[in-house]
Amino acid sequence: MRGAYGGPRVLLRRLREVMADPVAAQERLDRIVVLIAANMVAEVCSVYVLRVDGDLELYATEGLNREAVHRTTMHKGEGLVGLVADEAEPVNLSDAQAHPAFSYKPETGEEIFHSFLGVPILRAGNTLGVLVVQNKSHRTYSDEEIEALQTTAMVIAEMIASGELGGAETGLEPVGRRPAHAGGAALSEGIGLGHVVLHEPRVVVKTFIAEDTEAELKRLDTALAGLRASIDVLLDDGEVARAGEHRDVLEAFRMFANDRGWGRRLHEAVQTGITAEAAVERVQSDTRARMQRQTDPYLRERLHDLDDLANRLLRELTAPGQGMAPVAAELPENAIVVARSMGPAALLDYDRTRLRGLVLEEGSASSHVAIVARALGIAAVGQIENATGLVESGDAIIVDGVSGEVHVRPTQDVERAYVDKVRFRARKQEQYRALRERPSATIDGAEVKLLLNAGLLVDLPHLAETGAHGIGLFRTELQFMVASSMPKTAAQQQLYRAVLDAADGRPVTFRTLDVGGDKILPYMHREPEENPALGWRAIRLGLDRPALLRTQVRALLNAGGGRDLRIMFPMVACVSEIDGARDIVRRELARLVKHGHPAPSSVEVGVMIEVPSLLFQLDEVLERVDFVSVGSNDLMQFLFAVDRGNARVSGRFDPLSPAFLRTLARIADRAKAAGKPVTLCGEIGARPLEALALVGVGYRSLSMSPASIGPVKAALIEADAAELAAFMTPLIARADGKASLRAEIEAFAAKRGLQVAP
Known part of the structure; x- marks a missing residue:
């Protein structure tokens, strides 16, 4: 039905004029509802805004009792208006009062109106309010009228999101700019x-109403063609073609970009009289509102792809040729x-x-x-x-x-x-910095070496800042992960030499590449695995692709010329893997000497104990290596069969459990008996309370993030190592079925006034 103003196209033109008037937001909203009502020959047009407290408040109306404005509220999900907000979908009824969700608000005077059309006010898929028209007669609103109302709702969404519409009081302001x-x-x-x-x-859409619909359709088609072509070019590129996960993302982009349904919805939106940018925004906002209500993780992942693609199409519209370019x-x-x-x-x-x-x-x-x-x-x-x-x-x-x-x-x-x-943390950090030069030892004289976990050049200044004893774990794979192609031997050698220079004689333990499984290099072919953490990774990959491991060992040996060098192999599960890795080191060292290059003054080889099978081969392992490090994160993951990346189960087991502490104590005892140093690397050693427990079960070397050095040292220098051992030994031997010993260890620390809060 067309009104006195000439239908939806005319409505959009009038709406543009209203938005251009320099008036207050409330007055502009009042004019908008009058304009819509007149155009659609509706007796009522109302705007409900979702507030911070979750209620919908009547913000403007033409046709209902004006005194109800800012007085009438309803919960999200209450009544037909609440249903529209909750479902984020239009509701179009010829007899609203017959619908089971109808809710009567006597102060509005709406009982005489039968037909009802409500559309959600959406922005980025989030519901900000509801726009409603009503009539006394029993009628069903046309698709053209629904489209016009949805377009108007986009404009109102921008008003709400900008914060122009204020609330009556704090806590009742519109949800669009809520804390x-x-x-x-x-x-x-x-x-x-x-x-x-x-x-x-995100590209912010500022112009919603089109001057020339045909011109907007041409702009949309040109942008779509440009986006599709740029995706094809990237997929045809030689480097991307081998890039595994990157290629998968681009393939998803290509599938969606060529989807006829998506293209059709964009064209239909433009044909309602809005700009190409507004069409992309509206189609994606509607899609996001629907898909956010899905529980299927696959569908939610596809929503991310669609969000990204829609934003790239907006960039293609505003800056042709830049849709797939990095920003x-x-x-x-x-x-x-x-x-x-x-x-x-x-x-x-x-x-x-x-x-x-x-x-x-x-x-x-x-x-x-x-x-x-x-x-x-x-x-x-x-x-x-x-x-x-x-x-x-x-x-x-x-x-x-x-x-x-x-x-x-x-x-x-x-x-x-x-x-x-922040000020309190800054004061604490000052206190920790004051401990930098103080020896890391307990009050009874037991030295506990505090080392850094590192992996990049940006980590190296922390050595001097924290007073760390050295680097207990240098993750060499990070250099490979931040590179666009496999680092050459010279580049690897340059990094390792820079690390040794920065350490200035302090020990550095280089862990060889721990990639594969769930840590795929961008330029590495990805083999699908059901359990990537337990799959083809780390030393397994290195021994199966010996050229990769030999190249890294060669770079390490060259960088360590004239200095002490420590090389550690990760994810070792059996002694034969140690033998294979040591053999590569021996051969590369012989090659270095043969070609007259300066050799390291000493080369120590170690392994990370993180696979539970090594717990039953400790004596054989310790015979073959110069040192061991405990990878507590992975060891705990494998010991309890719990995926540490899964939020639902990662916090289920406490590292301060009897089972885990007994495991760690056994490793420390066997290493001490064999005369081999043992360091614990991982998050458990980076927290003061856990560090005290580790000292109590026999650890005298802990490696952690730079920020943890100060808090851990502050706790250790006030503790008595012998007293900790006397407390922890019977505690972990107890067989009372407790899942965690945290409470007992906290009580021990509190009784002695030890600082365990970071």
Whole structure:
């Protein structure tokens, strides 16, 4: 049905004029509902805005009782308006009062209206409110009218999201700019206060109503063709063709970009009178609203692909030829990067002097981007659902890498509390720095070496800053993961030499490549595996592809010329693997001497104990190596058969359990009996309480992240190693079926006034 204003196309033109008027937001909203009602010959047009408290508030109306504005509210899911908000889908009824969801609000005077059309006000798939038209007569609104109302809802969504519409009081303001709080997984300790930088910046649509529909259709077709062509070019590129996971993503892009249904929906949206950019925004917002309500993880993963592709199409519309080009975001002074997922190389591309934090929709504490975040000393939190949809570029944000919490657009009270928290942490760090030169020893004289876990050149200054004894674990695979192609021998040698130079005589333990399984190099062919953590990785890959391992060992031996060198092999499961790895070292050392290159003054070879089978081969292992390191993260994962990357089970078992502590004690005892040094590497050694327990079961060397050195040292220098041993030995031997000994160890520390809070 067409109204006095001439139908939906005319409505959009009038709407553009209203938006251009320099009036207050409430007055503009009042004009919009009058305009819609007149155009659609509707007796009622109303706007309901979703508030912070979860209620929908009547913000403007034409046709209902004006006194009900800002007084009438309903819960999300209550009544027909609540149903539209809850389902994020239009509701079109010829007899609204007959619908079971109908809710009567006497103050509005709406009981005389029968027909009802409500559309959700959506932005980035998030519901911000509901736009409604009603008539006394029994009628069904046309598809053309639904489209017009949905387009108008997009404009209103921008008003709400911009914060133009204020609330009556704090806590009742519109949800669009509300403070938001989300909890996830702590990836890197620290607290970051700053402003949001989207890793893949969204294109902000500013023009919604088209001047020339045919011209917009041509622009859309040109952009789609350009996007499809650029994907094809990338897939035909030789390097990408071998890039495994990268290729899979591009194949998904190509599938969606050529999907006829997606193209048809975009064309239909433009034909309603909106711009090509607005069409992309609306189609994707509708898709996101539907798919966010799905529980199937595969469908939710496809939503990420569609989000990314839609944003690339928007970039193609605004900057032809740039749809698939990488985007370099400009960083504010205190930048918090927010992304769906990210590799370590991408994080290192950012200016570290401005970077304060990282928020990811994915990620675990053991992921490589988390390791890099810890190396950079920035707060990081992962597993924040819909993180990129919760924020806008420039939003104020707080990242708590201790508790795993994120606060978006925080209130003044929350911000003040975190400013105080940051100051307190700074004072604690000053106290820890004052301990830098103090020997790391207990009060009864037991030396406990505190070493660093590292993997990049950015880690090296922490040696001097923390006063660490050396580097207990240098993860050599990070150099390979941040490179676009396999690093040459010379590049590897240059890095290893720089590490040894920075260590300045302090010991450095280089772990050979731990890649494969779930840690695939971008340029490495990926073989599908059902259990990648238990698959073809680390030493298994190195022994099956000996050229790769020989090249790395050669680089290490060359870099270590004239110095002490320590090489450690990961994921060893049997002594024959040790024999094979040692044989490669012997042959490469002989080759080095034969060609007249300076050899290391000493070469020590060790293994990581992280596969439980080695627990039953300890004597044979210790006969063959010069030292051992315990990879506590993987050892615990394999011992309890728990995927440490799975949030549902990763916290199920406590490292301070009798079973795990007995396992660690057995390793320490056997190493001591064999006269071989043992170091524990992993998160368990990086926490003061756990470090005390480790000293109690026999460990005198712990390797950890730089930020953990100070808190751990502060606890150890006040402790008595003999007293810890006397307490821990009978405690872990007890057979009372307890799942954790944490409470007992905490009570012991509290009784002696030991600092166990970081």
